[in-house]
Amino acid sequence: MHNFTATYTDQYQLAMAQVYFKNGQKDNTAIFDYSFRKLPFNGGYAIFSGLEDLLEIISELRFSEKDLEFLKTQGFDNDFLQYLKEFRFRGTIYSSAEGDVIFPTRPVLQVEANIIEAQIIETILLNLLNFQTLVATKASRIRLVAGESQLLDFGLRRAQATGGYFATRAALIGGFNGTSNVIAGKNFDIPLSGTMAHSFVQSYDDELTAFREFAEGRPEKCVLLVDTYNTLKSGVPNAIRVAKEMEERGEQLLAIRLDSGDLAYLARESRKLLDDAGLAYVKIAASNQLDEYVIKSLLEQEAPIDIFGVGTNLVTGDPDGALDGVYKLAWAGGKPRIKISESIIKITLPHKKQVFRLKDDNGNCIGADVVGMFNEEKIEEMYHPFEPYKTMKISSYLHEPLLKKVLEDGEVLIPKRNLKEIAEYSAKRLAELPKEYKRFNNPHIYKIGISKELKEERDLLIKNFKNSI
Numbered sequence: 349m350h351n352f353t354a355t356y357t358d359q360y361q362l363a364m365a366q367v368y369f370k371n372g373q374k375d376n377t378a379i380f381d382y383s384f385r386k387l388p389f390n391g392g393y394a395i396f397s398g399l400e401d402l403l404e405i406i407s408e409l410r411f412s413e414k415d416l417e418f419l420k421t422q423g424f425d426n427d428f429l430q431y432l433k434e435f436r437f438r439g440t441i442y443s444s445a446e447g448d449v450i451f452p453t454r455p456v457l458q459v460e461a462n463i464i465e466a467q468i469i470e471t472i473l474l475n476l477l478n479f480q481t482l483v484a485t486k487a488s489r490i491r492l493v494a495g496e497s498q499l500l501d502f503g504l505r506r507a508q509a510t511g512g513y514f515a516t517r518a519a520l521i522g523g524f525n526g527t528s529n530v531i532a533g534k535n536f537d538i539p540l541s542g543t544m545a546h547s548f549v550q551s552y553d554d555e556l557t558a559f560r561e562f563a564e565g566r567p568e569k570c571v572l573l574v575d576t577y578n579t580l581k582s583g584v585p586n587a588i589r590v591a592k593e594m595e596e597r598g599e600q601l602l603a604i605r606l607d608s609g610d611l612a613y614l615a616r617e618s619r620k621l622l623d624d625a626g627l628a629y630v631k632i633a634a635s636n637q638l639d640e641y642v643i644k645s646l647l648e649q650e651a652p653i654d655i656f657g658v659g660t661n662l663v664t665g666d667p668d669g670a671l672d673g674v675y676k677l678a679w680a681g682g683k684p685r686i687k688i689s690e691s692i693i694k695i696t697l698p699h700k701k702q703v704f705r706l707k708d709d710n711g712n713c714i715g716a717d718v719v720g721m722f723n724e725e726k727i728e729e730m731y732h733p734f735e736p737y738k739t740m741k742i743s744s745y746l747h748e749p750l751l752k753k754v755l756e757d758g759e760v761l762i763p764k765r766n767l768k769e770i771a772e773y774s775a776k777r778l779a780e781l782p783k784e785y786k787r788f789n790n791p792h793i794y795k796i797g798i799s800k801e802l803k804e805e806r807d808l809l810i811k812n813f814k815n816s817i
């Protein structure tokens with residue numbers, strides 16, 4: 349399905365790549381870390397999403413003839429274009445598992461490749477992982493408050509252009525049950541769901557006929573939208589009449605949908621009307637600018653809503669425009685590399701690394717990940733990245749390595765999981781996270797530490813840099 353070619357990148361990647369190519373650095377190994385700095389939604393965790401799409405796209409990424417012709421018009425040299433003609437990603441990627449809970453400032457994924465290949469994939473990697481992780485995190489927050497209710501993604505029409513395609517996939521990883529998005533349903537094997545639009549009801553001279561014809565035309569999973577004229581005086585009574593007619597044909601109305609007004613009040617009153625008519629099986633769906641806060645409030649008001657349709661706030665990751673994920677160089681030219689910054693959080697971690705999740709003997713997550721050198725297996729003590737006196741003995745905890753080799757020599761190594769499996773894994777990992785990290789107000793801050801060896805390596809690079817200026 350993915351139709352990306354290697355021009356899905358920023359021009360500066362190609363400008364840098366051409367210099368590496370001309371100066372004989374094209375076979376230099378580089379290591380880049382993908383990490384992010386700030387948790388979205390002022391939350392306590394994020395859900396990693398987008399990995400399988402990324403791996404599939406990277407393993408197939410090539411420059412087409414047309415791409416090369418275009419790049420020629422942009423002033424790139426013939427010998428470099430000739431090199432790009434043969435381009436394919438031959439590197440190795442180590443990554444956290446898709447669906448895992450992830451935290452800021454520690455590598456979520458590591459790319460080891462020749463510097464040109466590693467650089468060219470930066471943009472698509474950030475584009476895919478930042479967006480899906482943002483939306484999966486939003487979806488997961490909505491799932492946390494929604495309990496057992498059905499959650500449907502209605503966001504395609506409000507998504508930033510084609511982003512809705514990947515947003516739907518991420519929503520499923522975060523815990524949604526279905527989508528109205530037909531192309532995502534088809535390509536990702538996601539259950540399709542849906543109701544009817546106001547236009548359908550409006551297009552008839554009366555609401556009852558509209559409901560009747562819809563129910564006759566599509567009796568399976570029929571949901572009637574009851575708020576076009578007057579929910580309690582017209583919509584619900586007409587839906588009840590049609591439900592009764594359906595019963596006579598041996599069919600069942602699945603649900604009614606509320607899309608405006610006070611959803612708690614209308615759901616309660618509609619429930620009463622349906623129950624009094626002997627239609628306790630007819631469910632109530634609600635939509636209209638829902639998010640985790642509105643759904644939480646509706647459920648606290650004991651609104652009898654069984655199905656929530658969420659669009660805009662889910663697929664745009666409202667109110668956060670983007671996850672601030674970055675791709676930073678940790679190794680090149682046979683040496684560790686560092687980026688120094690006035691802002692401490694922007695100072696990078698050099699070297700190839702491994703990240704461990706610390707767990708107690710019962711397998712419970714203690715609320716900390718530690719970053720070590722790639723070959724470290726057990727870390728005695730972890731250090732706060734920038735406060736040298738903050739240390740913690742960790743040798744007694746289990747160390748679960750998080751970065752696994754997922755792609756080598758351009759070939760994807762991990763078996764493809766369906767979205768249900770990824771979502772189940774995600775729910776399991778989220779369940780392992782203590783609840784303090786999942787509350788919306790002032791969640792506990794998950795600790796990220798570094799090993800002594802990594803800290804010494806980093807401090808040495810900082811010192812050398814200071815001495816050199």
Ligand SMILES: Nc1ncnc2c1ncn2[C@@H]1O[C@H](COP(=O)(O)OP(=O)(O)OP(=O)(O)O)[C@@H](O)[C@H]1O
Binds near residue numbers: 608610613637646649
């Ligand atoms: N009982 C409720 N508690 C909390 N939030 C609610 C409740 N009912 C609706 N909302 C939310 O309040 C927001 C605004 O609802 P509002 O009633 O202003 O819009 P509307 O129904 O579209 O307006 P209109 O009735 O003019 O069409 C929406 O996000 C909606 O989901």
Ligand SMILES: O=P(O)(O)OC[C@H]1O[C@H](OP(=O)(O)OP(=O)(O)O)[C@H](O)[C@@H]1O
Binds near residue numbers: 502545657
């Ligand atoms: O509010 P959101 O979370 O974005 O959920 C999606 C919204 O999109 C639809 O409205 P729209 O007015 O586009 O079409 P409709 O006529 O079917 O209501 C639907 O009725 C929801 O209100």
Ligand SMILES: O=C(O)c1cccnc1
Binds near residue numbers: 502541542544657
């Ligand atoms: O099926 C629905 O009810 C639906 C689909 C997209 C957007 N809003 C509602």
